[in-house]
Amino acid sequence: MKIIHTGDVHLGSSMLALPTEKAKIRRVEIADTFRKLTVYAKESGVDAVLIAGDLFDGEKVSRAVVDETLATIRAAAPVRFFCVFGNHDGKTELGELPENLLLFPNTGRQTTYVLPERVTLTGIDGDALGGMDYQALQLPEDHYNIFVTHGEIANHTRRDQDVVCLPLLQNKNVDYLALGHIHVPTTGVERLDSRGKYRYCGCLEGRGFDECGVRGFFLLEIENGRLKDEKFLSLAKRTVQEVRVDISSCHTYFELESAALSAARSAGEENIIKLVLCGTYQENLRKDLSVLKTRLSDHAFFVKIEDCSKLRIDYEACKNDVSERGEFIREVKRYAMDESLREEILEVGLKALAGEEIDL
Ligand SMILES: [Mn+2]
Structure with missing residues (x-):
């Protein structure tokens, strides 16, 4: 039998990292990717889809989003969806459930479903983990035992909500601990004990x-x-990518723009890009980040620019510079201070001396 492990879909998310219109588009895209997963499940003969919490993004999720999601799930029958709640599902009122959507009653105890092909599926909501009776967990040795919940792995035994006490789950015949909560998928093998493993789906x-x-x-x-x-x-429509661009060798704005553009292209033009400018730049380089952002915006779904580049100052060359500029650099160099503060003072001061606009 085929089983999908997913979670942290965050349907209805406000997507605050994006401007309003793009956030709206992303909300639809995320819902569509979830829909594609359900279609894939149905067409590939998947028996069960495990949703390890945070299907929805919070209590403010609209009724329309909930209804749409339930309709998507209903349309995927006979695939069964087993869903635990995470810390972001809030108290989302689901209303009447599709027959193929099964929850884990929030009684403070785990619930076990027995599936075909000698598979068991045990689950508990993230907020019930604090009171979970780990000792009561008994799983058959000759089955493939899956445990699904929403929480972070801990190597101690202090129970709390959204905390999975690994030592208490060991040697209980768990084969696959299907987790949600951490948004990065586990790519390697993380051992639960000598028999089982745990994994975040992302x-x-x-x-x-x-x-x-x-x-x-x-x-x-x-x-x-x-x-x-x-x-x-x-089945993701886009990825979020961080690309670094070293601007140390750029002499003009256009060299900088061309370096940024080729970095954006290498990240894939359909993606969401965080472009990090790094390296050291010469004093008279025009960086003009707002112009750069506008001109790059045709080459990505959305670009955010973070400037980590540092001003390059040749103190030796300034030694005998009798201008105001040389005097200013020597003055700033004279005082003991944190290097990052010195860089900031030099950057702002030199811009002011050159009559440029200062963005504080
Ligand atoms: Mn989450």
């Missing part, structure tokens, strides 16, 4: 600039109580 689409890289879901194939195959698949 989100389906990157949203903020802290969610760079490929996003997707895991597909497991289990045959008669044994894992036969597993893979990571992506």
Whole structure:
């Protein structure tokens, strides 16, 4: 049987990292990627889709988003969706559930479903983890036992909501701990104990600039109580990418723009790009970041520019410079201060002396 492990979809997310119109488009794209997952599940004969929490982004999610999602799930029958709640689902009122959407009753205890092919599926909502009775967990040795929840792995035994106490889950015949909460998919193998492993599925689409890289879901194939195959698949429309551009060798704005443009192109023009300018730049280089952002915006879905480049000052050459500029540089160099503060003072001061606009 085939099982999908997904979660952290964050439907209805406000996408604050993007301007209003682009945020709206991304909200639709994320819903569409979830819909594509359900279509993929149905067409590929997937038996169960595990949603490891945060299907929705919070209590403010509109009724329309909830209804649309439930309709998407209903349309994917006979695929069954097993959904635990995460810390962002809030108290989303789902209303009448589709028959193929199964939740885990929030009684403070885990619930186990027995699936075909000797598979068991146990789950508990993230906020119930604080009171979970780990001792009561008993899973058959000759089954493939999946445990799904929403929380962060901890190597201690202090129970709390959204905390999975790894030591308490060990030697309980768990084969696959399907987690949500951390938005980066686990690519390597993280051992739960000598038998099982744990894994975060990550989100389906990157949203903020802290969610760079490929996003997707895991597909497991289990045959008669044994894992036969597993893979990571992506249906994401876009990725969030961070690209660094060293501007040390740029002499003009246009050289800078061309370096930035080729970096943006290498990241894929359909993507969301955080462009980080780095290196050291010569004093009279016009950086003009707002112009750069506008001109790059045709080459990516959205570009955010972060300037980490530092002004390059040749103190030796300034030694005998009798101008105001030389005097200013020598003065700033004379005082003991944090280097980053010195760089900032020099940058602003030199711009002021050159009669340029200062952006404080
Ligand atoms: Mn989340």
